[in-house]
Amino acid sequence: MMQRPPSVTEPENVTFGDVGLLRIDHVGVAVPDLDIALRFYAETFGMHCVHQETNEEQGVREAMLAVGDGTGPRLQLLAPARPDSAIAKFLDRNGPGLQQLAYTVADVEAAADALRARGLRLLYDTPRRGTAGSRINFVHPKDAGGVLVELVESAPPVRH
Ligand code: V0V
Secondary structure (H helix, E strand, O other), rough: OOOOOOOOOOOOOOOOOOOEEEEEEEEEOOOOHHHHHHHHHHHHHHHHEEEEEEEEEEEEEEEEEOOEEEEEOOEEEEEEEEOOHHHHHHHHHHHOOEEEEEEEEEOOOHHHHHHHHHHOOOOOOOOEEOOOEEEEEEEEEHOOOOOEEEEEOOOOOOOO
């Protein structure tokens, strides 16, 4: 007789899908120095940078690295642009390492509302500007199992 795996649970009153997570967008790693980290990831893992920018509001210098054929989730390197930034604080407390897990969503406001309705704290009342014109919000890590969860709505494609 088939036995149900003991790890499978059936949460009650959960409507799957209304948060609208589409896929893992990127994993964010805090690094003290962006240029040194870019060189390390290129020389060690053969990853190449597909986008780089400074986000003044977030106080970060950041780079997106493609993995393999570049169609999957990316690695985001995050270096502090000023000493009072979230990344500087993270580095002071933890040192370099995994800082966030980001999911692609179609509608960041709808995703944030669905998570608020479940009692999770979103860091911003309204979305802020993320990489490459995306709109972003975050779930407080204390409400998401110790993981800083980012929601990313990509910028619409540019029409020529
Ligand atoms: C803090 N904590 C974390 C954490 N940061 N836990 C897991 N992952 C992290 N990244 C824990 C910390 O160890 C404490 O635990 C507790 O949370 C402290 O909470 P708090 O006092 O409320 O907050 P702070 O001051 O430590 O700040 C944490 C938050 C901050 C998450 C609120 O980093 C923030 O606002 N982050 C969102 C913005 C951000 O990360 N920007 C940089 C990436 P104990 O000790 O109490 O147990 S910008 C980006 O991703 C962009 C532009 C993009 O993707 O497009």
